[in-house]
Amino acid sequence: MNKIELKKNFFEKGAKAFRKITGYGDYCYCCPICKGLFPFQAIKTGVLTMEHVHSEKLGGKPIALTCKQCNSTTGYTIDAAIVNRDKLNKSVEALVRKNGSYEGNYSLKMGGETINVNLEVHNGNVTINVP
Ligand SMILES: [Zn+2]
Structure with a gap:
């Protein structure tokens, strides 16, 4: 199924569900985030877009x-x-469980002071670089 067909498919399912739930007569799609109503033409004009999870x-x-x-x-x-959470999970996995590697920026807070550092964890070895 190409991208346009997939959009049409999502529109059809969403419009049918919206009509069934609300009894609203016009054939339209309800954005699940802002609850705005959009006609079928919104697919062609680019007003309705494909939402991906993750991005x-x-x-x-x-x-x-x-x-x-x-x-x-x-x-x-x-x-x-989501990206930040993935980075945090990878860093914890590398730091605490000594599984995998991690390179990235961290904020260290100590005694009320915060500094930004670059953290590298490879095979359980930790290197902290202060830029
Ligand atoms: Zn919206």
């Missing part, structure tokens, strides 16, 4: 249509939080 850049899969504004907002809020 498409991280190899995510399309799960629904959202309006362009919501998709953009989730891109820099929810997706960024």
Whole structure:
């Protein structure tokens, strides 16, 4: 199924579900984030976009249509939080469980002072570089 067919498929399912739940007469799609209503033409004009979980850049899969504004907002809020959580999980795995490697920036807080450092963990060996 190509991208347009997939969008049409999401639209059809969403519009049917919306009509069934609300009894609303017009054939439209409800953005699951902002609850805005959009006509079928919103697919062609690019107002309705494919929402991926995780983000498409991280190899995510399309799960629904959202309006362009919501998709953009989730891109820099929810997706960024997911990426940060993944980094945290990888660093904990490398630091605590000594499984895998990690390289990234960390904030160290000690005695009320905070400094940004670069942390490297390879085979359980920890290197902290202060830039
Ligand atoms: Zn929206």
